[in-house]
């Protein structure tokens with residue numbers, strides 16, 4: 001099958017491996033870094049070169065939205081963007097459609113405050129269920145007009161061509177992206193901006209660190225005062241050249257596939273070299289089949305689906321805590337993981353409040369089941385359940401095309417390692 005055939009198939013049946021997976025697979029560029037860098041390049045006057053970038057649905061949506069606001073973005077090759085910007089965003093002709101890309105939706109909601117006029121930020125039916133109220137509240141407190149009547153997109157931002165500095169408080173407990181969004185817009189204010197969390201809670205703090213690093217690469221002056229406060233000086237972003245590291249969340253599937261099958265997959269970069277939060281999952285994957293009894297997932301949220309499916313084959317049960325905001329990702333991931341695991345075997349997972357408990361059983365490997373996994377249009381659900389299919393016969397993943405959100409080459413990568421994938425009708 002060709003790459004696009006995997007993505008277009010209604011469902012993929014996965015044939016368990018008959019030996020260790022061996023080979024070399026390079027994960028694509030980081031989604032988080034690519035979408036930060038595209039935005040900052042668009043806010044910087046001049047030409048920026050981005051290499052090692054991710055080309056996927058989420059980054060194309062970001063690039064297209066920036067193009068709609070007058071930024072020229074060329075794609076010289078499969079992993080590069082050249083961004084030519086006048087240094088400010090222009091009023092788009094219509095609403096900006098951002099699919100189910102949380103990063104693009106949240107980051108642009110703050111950045112478009114620099115435009116003159118009303119801008120509508122919208123997404124698909126899934127994004128329209130993902131909260132954005134705390135970001136809208138924060139923008140309003142900065143004097144930026146913004147409305148999101150349902151608390152989710154669509155959001156209308158009433159841009160005045162700029163905004164004032166000052167102190168802004170944000171509730172980052174549901175999503176760190178609200179904080180990253182305000183941070184990246186902040187240098188464009190007319191004075192210094194002080195950003196403070198309303199509580200101590202924030203999703204994966206490591207994403208805020210990625211934001212600070214990207215801002216500094218584009219010349220911004222930003223300092224962290226305390227663990228919950230940042231100060232950003234006003235000043236224009238400077239165009240630059242930047243290389244994006246591989247995606248750590250994508251790497252988790254390859255690390256897990258290697259560990260599950262006892263193989264050796266060279267991803268071209270050591271786990272310790274990543275700056276993204278999900279790289280922390282490497283240590284837990286390395287502990288398989290003796291993963292710890294409790295995994296606090298708040299600082300590696302996107303790796304939780306990988307870890308939960310791996311936990312199904314672990315020697316002991318694993319309880320995932322600190323993952324409440326997985327319920328407001330591309331889908332309710334706690335429910336989707338529970339559902340998929342119980343389709344593989346009744347009782348394999350339980351939900352206790354917002355904790356997920358996976359009752360691992362190494363004997364699940366080598367058995368035959370009949371499990372059709374609903375991906376819930378969520379790339380991470382599809383990619384993580386494919387891992388179960390490496391070990392257990394009879395696993396079919398619906399809507400395999402949803403992986404194109406962040407890893408369009410995922411099925412190709414598995415096939416290149418020798419995994420058998422066949423397109424089947426959705427039962």
Ligand SMILES: O=C(O)C1=C[C@@H](OP(=O)(O)O)[C@@H](O)[C@H](O)C1
Pocket residue numbers: 031032033102103174175176177178180203204207301302325
């Ligand atoms: O800032 C980012 O790049 C991201 C932050 C996280 O989301 P939340 O901050 O909404 O938890 C993560 O799940 C998402 O995939 C990417």
Ligand SMILES: C=C(OP(=O)(O)O)C(=O)O
Pocket residue numbers: 100101102103104302329330380406
């Ligand atoms: C939560 C995710 O994405 P986003 O919030 O950027 O849509 C993800 O990629 O797992």
